Amino acid sequence: MIVAKLIDTTLCIGCKACEVACQEWNDQEYTLGTFNGSYQTMPDLAHNFWNLIRFNEVERNGAQSWVMSKYQCMHCAEAGCIAACPAPGAITQMANGTVDFVHENCIGCGYCITGCPFDVPRLSPATKKVYKCSLCSDRTAVGLEPACIKTCPTNCLTFGERDELLRSAEIRTRELKADGHAQAGIYNPAGVGGTNVIYVLNDATQPEQYGLPKDPEIPWTVRLWKGPLKALGAMVFMGSILGAFFHYVIFGPQDPEKHGHPEEEPTHEA
């Protein structure tokens, strides 16, 4: 069974309860003293801050609007971090779809940061390893919902079986459309095979307003280095080694006695 988190942004009030729950459950170190000219707790996710509500002041149909949306690991079906990770066993995709970091295997190269189309993983300067939302795999493993879900006061966040959540997201979208939000829709991008964190947006045509990339996908350069470049490399390396070997077998070493002498004078003027 694939599990997922549904974020109904139309019910989010930016109360940040999920941020606190995440910090407390994961026993994070607190960062004090940042002001970035916004209501947002910090400008971006951090190695010790995995769940951030983004506040965007935007104009919609000429009216002031303030979009709040939760930002965390999307637990992609085809995860860019896994595609990019060079350390075997450092990032795993659990049977329930959760993408989890196994820190004892993490080497801290940060390739996952580059591979992630949502820019989620963060390096800790102290441990030199990478951290992100684990979908509270330590809670879900024993049948509890993730901490953020548990604490959300407006039911903006729900947790459950992915297919079921997708159905309720569709119902919600129909409700919103009937309520005059013609652009309402679901954010579940196909470019990464769908995400296990699904959003309901009032305006799905402009996911950027929520800080979500429009068409996220695993970067082609990541696919290139993990795919064709590997084949190319294998060919080049094996070709060089085998070529040298057979060259030696066929021609043997260069030998001044047998192979004739070239001229000592330049034969070609510059």
Added chain:
Amino acid sequence: MKLDEIRIPRFDAYERVMHWMAALSFVYAALTGLALWTPVLYWLASLSGGGFVIRGTHPWSGVLFSVVIGWMYRRWAKTMYLDADDRVWLTRLDKYATHQHGALPPSGRFNAGQKMLFWSQVATGLLLLVSGVVLWFPEEMPRGLRLAAIAAHPLAAIGSIGGILVHIYMGTAAVPHSMRAILRGWVSPEWARFHHPKWYKVWRDSANLR
């Protein structure tokens, strides 16, 4: 003194140290790089303390390699420009490979193949350095650069390692006594005359032997 007792100095100590520093840092960077490149070779990491350690050491070995490449560049760049003979030499690479040395224009201190290796290592070294620094600090670098680097770094490494594999073959099995040249620094006149006739002539003329 008999001709076969004469030792022609080919690489002074300075150059030998330079070469071997480059070689050692390259081998380390290459092996750790290969470990990070594919899970198939991840076992290589355990030769140097495991993945977490080599994530720290690999960039530094790369920096060391780059510094030495820069040093080599200062030392050798001038002698590495291709002359007219070299350009013809390159068109007759098949003759070189099949030991028809009589058909080759004469080489100077370095033949055109060595020169091409030099330039390819300078080029891939530079690319490895730039892309490596980008990958080193994923949180500081713009994502676009990182995405380019993530492909450029292994691409450059493939070119670089491929070249060095050929270089190792040439320097060991294919050209006898060349290892002595880079380890101890001297070659025989016979060796010099065969492999680097123009360079040999310069030596002979200055030594006023004939």
Added chain:
Amino acid sequence: MTNGWTDVANADVVLVMGGNPAENHPVGFRFVMEAKRQRKAKIVCVDPRFTRTAAVSDCYVPIRSGTDIAFLGGLIHYAVTNNKYQRKYVIEHTNASFLIAEGFGFADGHFSGWEKDHYDKSSWQYELDGNGYAKTDATLEHPRCVFQLMKAHYARYTPEKVAEVCGCTPEEFLKAAEMITVAAAENKSGTVLYALGWTHHSFAVQLIHAAAMVQLLMGNIGMPGGGVNAQRGHANIQGSTDMGAWNMLPGYLKIPRASQTTLAEYLKVNTPKALQAKSLNYWGNTPKFMTSLLKAYYGKKAQRENDYGYGWLPKIEDKGDHSWGAFFDDMHQGKLEGLISFGMNPVANGPNTHKMLTALSKLKWMIVAENFETETAAFWNAKTLAAKDYPEALSAEQIQTEVFLLPAANFAEKDGAFVNSSRWLQWKEIATDPPGEAMRDQEIIARLFLEIRRLYEKDGGKGREPLLNMSWDYALPHKPLLSEVAKEVNGVDLTTLKQVNGFGELKDDGTTACGNWVYSGCWTEAGNQMSRRGQEDPTGLGLYPKWSWSWPANRRILYNRASADENGQPWDKTRAPLIWDGERWRGDTPDYKADAAPGTLPAFIMLPEGVARLFAPDLVEGPFPEHYEPAESPVSNPLHPDVSANPLLKTYSSEGAKFGQAKDFPYVAITYRLTEHFHYWTKHTSSSSELQSNFFVEVPAELAAEKGIANGDRVRVSSARGQLEGPALVTKRLRTLKVKGQKTYHVGLPIHWGYVGKVTGPLINNLTPSAYDPNSGTPEYKGFLVNLEKIS
């Protein structure tokens, strides 16, 4: 709240005004979102700031801080002139039909009876018949009936006038008015959610009165999904109000005045008489409540012969004022010797911090019982800790006040009940014991009491009878259990020594004792009702009658009898909290006699009229709410420029007239709370401090552009009282308003910081004025004038 949080989910329209529940009551706000999802309710948010509540609203109208009465008056005008009010409800359940005596009127900013500094209210009274009952006209046509007077009073509040005063556009007002008045239909109801955005004005009570009038016109009082709902800020501030903090006795009994020397005199003045023949006039039971309270205070010492100890109760001078602002002013004048401060941080909370600091420095001693060293406990060090903010503060050497900081247990280290906004008394258990030498409040109080009493017993002294006669029958006198106190509050039948079941059993003959009549029923012979956690919902309306216990009498919706017409027919059959089954009312605890057939009594049993008051002569500055400007305003009142501010605005002169003019301080300042913090407390904890570490000043984008202020630049905000500095948060969410034709800007000041804590920042009360609402004594923390400069 008349209704309660869970009931908000029953609303069809939610008017959020003078509050920001998405930020300050996010947990309660789930019921707003439920109404929005399940009932397709429309949320209308009226606020100077585009808040997180506005962000999820269907309609947002920006108004200038302190112009809410103009907006609500406009709604009344709109409803009455467009016939968008529930006429049958208004006739049956309000005093719209009551006739007012000849001579009542309003002109040039004053109601009739104005006499320089107070009102002679004789023209504000009902016209009575021979029996002393009010005359009525059910057709609402009589020119002196409340309805016609109200209509005439608000005729001035046209949409254009509202826009001129409030600064929104007439179209915005009309859009909101249309949405809100949907609730005028019998089968629709709308709720009003408010908080400190209404109470922090110098006309706060009138403002809430205006909201009540709107709700009565819509037929929303007593209805599920209706009511006037105050969202209380602290976990137990409702409890402290109910228990008579400041200048009330428990259960909203009036504090005795000096001239009321006997219990009989007190009761005569404070027991109302019915104003309608059939009116139940429940406050007629005041003698039972008061006598039982005295029995709880003085136990066996309270006897009929000694007026049940009434003489030992402290009394206030007849014209005396012991409200919060008044006693700090007395302190400022050096009239107080000491202060005991529990869970209260007046330096941070009080308006005009300079005045607070000076006032405390005039005390001989001060006891502060707290979890942390607060600004108040450290007031003597303000000059060192925040020199820039308090250049004129006294230095530590100059202050003679002896400060005792007693470490007190926090909420999780105590049991007892929190009374929430919904009036639910929710009992909680002790989670952990207090650390170190910290004690629970009741132990600190008990030890102080016992020691002071011992000293009085030993050394004698004037006025010691109240102490010596106080009943203190706890198992461990120095450490009373809160369960013992709760049982005492519930009340006991002294003849059987059994817990009473409710205030209906209280007597005025000294045979019952009860610490707070409105809480009677919370701990009966059946046990502690407050710790119940039953989740049954038999009405399906989210009343949850077995979840904790709700005062009064476990009633979940106040005035619920008004949810049905005179004949007991519910206005909306799908949402009836009460059903008359022929013998009894079923559903919620009826706000009525449980077995009184419909029609035998009028619906509002707590009022002598038996009906709700559109016209409320007991308020000091007028029976109808009128728009007055805040004490400091950028414009003179567009309705009556010569009487601009509240004519009965309460100020104190001991610190001099510290009010600014628009020419020096051109911007309207508003103070508010952020969701990230709780008051001045959470700056002591890391998790909340991380969410918002820094104080900031919200600056409208247009004003910022005028002044060359970029986001994050440091700015100085100054008022006639003081100044402070902080980084600017430039935002379009503070819209430029057009008031009386001129551009008006708001400057936003979140509270929460101070000079002690994990994160620190200026106290915004440096800037706020000592201007108070004359009815409630609440300071005007919102809508005062400031200047704003960029610090280069």
